[in-house]
Amino acid sequence: MTKNSFTPHRHASHTLYRVAVPTEIQRDALLSGLSVLVVEDDRAIGTQLVRGLERIGCRPALVASGQAALDAHSSDIVLLDLGLPDIDGVEVCRQLRERSAVPVIAVTARSPERDRVQALDAGADDYIVKPFGFDELAARMRAVLRRARPGGSTISYGVLDVDVAGRRVRVDGTPVTLTGKEFDILACLALEPGRVVSREEIFDHVWDEHWYGPTKVLDVHIAALRRKLGDQSLIETVYGRGFRLSEPSTP
Numbered sequence: 745m746t747k748n749s750f751t752p753h754r755h756a757s758h759t760l761y762r763v764a765v766p767t768e769i770q771r772d773a774l775l776s777g778l779s780v781l782v783v784e785d786d787r788a789i790g791t792q793l794v795r796g797l798e799r800i801g802c803r804p805a806l807v808a809s810g811q812a813a814l815d816a817h818s819s820d821i822v823l824l825d826l827g828l829p830d831i832d833g834v835e836v837c838r839q840l841r842e843r844s845a846v847p848v849i850a851v852t853a854r855s856p857e858r859d860r861v862q863a864l865d866a867g868a869d870d871y872i873v874k875p876f877g878f879d880e881l882a883a884r885m886r887a888v889l890r891r892a893r894p895g896g897s898t899i900s901y902g903v904l905d906v907d908v909a910g911r912r913v914r915v916d917g918t919p920v921t922l923t924g925k926e927f928d929i930l931a932c933l934a935l936e937p938g939r940v941v942s943r944e945e946i947f948d949h950v951w952d953e954h955w956y957g958p959t960k961v962l963d964v965h966i967a968a969l970r971r972k973l974g975d976q977s978l979i980e981t982v983y984g985r986g987f988r989l990s991e992p993s994t995p
């Protein structure tokens with residue numbers, strides 16, 4: 745179990761899940777600023793999900809019924825509990841899908857395969873089964889969003905094309921071969937081109953866990969990345985704050 749996980753507690757005849765959310769703010773480059781509709785009738789789970797989402801920089805809204813979900817303002821992504829008190833979650837998903845292409849992740853305590861299949865058939869983009877870790881949820885949200893990103897998974901910024909899903913990079917149309925870490929660092933910057941990404945964010949994003957070793961390792965990777973991209977100015981150092989992709993120069 746990781747530090748950010750739901751742990752089951754036996755309580756009367758049903759199982760509750762408690763989420764231990766990260767104690768430090770770990771903003772996520774792709775998920776930060778995202779509006780998330782959390783549809784969950786279990787107040788404890790819902791509150792903890794909201795807290796965890798806020799910690800990674802999302803803007804969550806919590807509703808506790810299927811009807812409230814259908815009445816809610818549009819959001820960037822929906823986390824939909826399938827076991828709701830009023831309308832069946834699968835039906836809620838079907839109705840959400842009729843009106844928008846918003847990515848939906850079905851959250852379910854139900855394990856039978858037919859329930860998961862039903863959710864996918866109703867238009868859910870993915871599902872996650874309770875109990876689950878918060879890190880897994882964040883990973884699934886990122887994956888769903890990348891698939892939903894219009895124009896595929898390639899981010900184009902100036903001379904740079906970064907294919908996030910295919911893990912390929914081109915500079916001025918010429919493929920560049922990067923190591924895994926170099927690619928992850930570049931993708932982290934490219935997900936929000938122009939924004940200054942702090943060293944801490946890069947460590948969280950690329951190394952997953954907090955990095956306790958020398959932070960010089962990041963500078964070494966950045967130097968190699970700049971060399972391979974063939975243009976030292978593509979990645980800008982913002983002294984004391986972090987790094988960002990530099991504005992594409994206009995010819």
Ligand code: CA
Pocket residue numbers: 784785786825826827828
């Ligand atoms: Ca429920």
